[in-house]
Amino acid sequence: MPHIAAPSIDPEWKKGSAELLILSLVEGAPRHGYEISKLIEQRSQGALRFHAASLYPLLYRLEKRGWIKGLWVEKAGERRRRFYRLTAEGAKVLATQRDGWAAFVRAMNLITGAEHA
Template sequence: MKVTKDLVAASATPMVLGILAEEDSYGYAILRRINELSGGELDWTEGLLYPLLHRLERLGHVESSWRSVAGERRRKYYRITPGGLAELAEQRRQWAAVVGALKEIWPRSDDARPLTTFPLGDFA
């Protein structure tokens, strides 16, 4: 089961900033890393990634430079900036709040009740 487009979009900024906090990278390598991290569950395309990278660059969260690696074609590498690190810290704080709330709402698997045990009230 793939993650919905809404969740992919919501998690896009912290995912990219987190990857760039690990090391500088270029577009295709970022796409591969997202696929690897999600076990293939996050279905990202270039059409999602490059507009996001350009927006992050306009906001000053990343900067880019063209680099050539011996024997390979030039690639545009992206690097997180100090402002991007601050934004990543804020994104992490916000996601921790969301995850914490979801953990409180969703029962643990050992005490989960099947949906049929919930009262249906006016919905029956």
């Protein structure tokens, strides 16, 4: 069984991407930080990964901006978890960011896609 090396993703490309990822993940259901971290890793098939030290401060920033809303949930005999859901304003921001991301990828492809002409 041949070993195919996964293309390495430049850490700098991730700058700013966490915001869009988190907003996308809390869109469908309320989720807590650790869950978001694991979902990013799983759904990207290991290609993308954010450390806890990056995620939690970002969650506070997004909440401070009013894009997500956190709620502490404590169940007996369990560590407390903070579930975040997307706010109405967050939904608008998410739509805008999705458009912006698509535009960015298009622009990058126009230039890097090939030395056409």
